[in-house]
Amino acid sequence: MELKELGKYALTDSEKKKLDADFFADYCDEEECLQTIGEVFDEYGYVLDTHTAVAYDVAMNFVDYTKNEKPVIVLSTASPYKFAHDVLRAINGSAPTDAFKCAYKLNEQTANPIPNQISQLKTKEKRFNKVINKNDSELPYNRAVEIG
Numbered sequence: 001m002e003l004k005e006l007g008k009y010a011l012t013d014s015e016k017k018k019l020d021a022d023f024f025a026d027y028c029d030e031e032e033c034l035q036t037i038g039e040v041f042d043e044y045g046y047v048l049d050t051h052t053a054v055a056y057d058v059a060m061n062f063v064d065y066t067k068n069e070k071p072v073i074v075l076s077t078a079s080p081y082k083f084a085h086d087v088l089r090a091i092n093g094s095a096p097t098d099a100f101k102c103a104y105k106l107n108e109q110t111a112n113p114i115p116n117q118i119s120q121l122k123t124k125e126k127r128f129n130k131v132i133n134k135n136d137s138e139l140p141y142n143r144a145v146e147i148g
Contacts, residue, residue: 024066028057037090047112049078050086081106081118 003009011019028036036053040046048056056074063072080087084102088095091109095102100122107114 024062026058026061026065028054032057034086034090037087041091041110045110047080047087047091047106047110049076049080050083051077053090079115079118080110080112081114 033053036057037048059072059074084106085095088102088106
């Protein structure tokens with residue numbers, strides 16, 4: 001009712017305590033993400049992708065904050081080769097601008113195999129060549145739409 005009438009809803013102190021007991025939320029900025037990738041690679045030899053690095057960093061913050069002693073599982077969500085430039089920069093300190101050069105260099109440095117889907121991209125025929133200017137007023141998403 002409060003949400004409908006006032007347009008907002010405020011939690012009571014007891015509701016906040018209940019949520020705090022059941023949930024943990026945090027974030028990882030870009031610099032922390034790259035640092036996490038580098039640290040995990042240096043310590044464990046495991047190559048994290050950027051998304052998994054955020055999850056890992058937040059999981060470690062959860063463990064520190066809650067003094068949790070139970071095992072915590074972080075599932076990898078993507079190939080590090082999808083983000084080869086950032087992952088290589090995190091591990092190596094620098095990276096070429098060419099995505100394929102980054103992939104090859106990442107492979108050299110980590111011995112982590114390049115997935116076939118990534119390695120085969122270089123020889124695939126380009127299917128989409130048209131570049132659309134996002135400011136083009138003829139595009140459907142730039143038209144004013146009245147809702148009501």
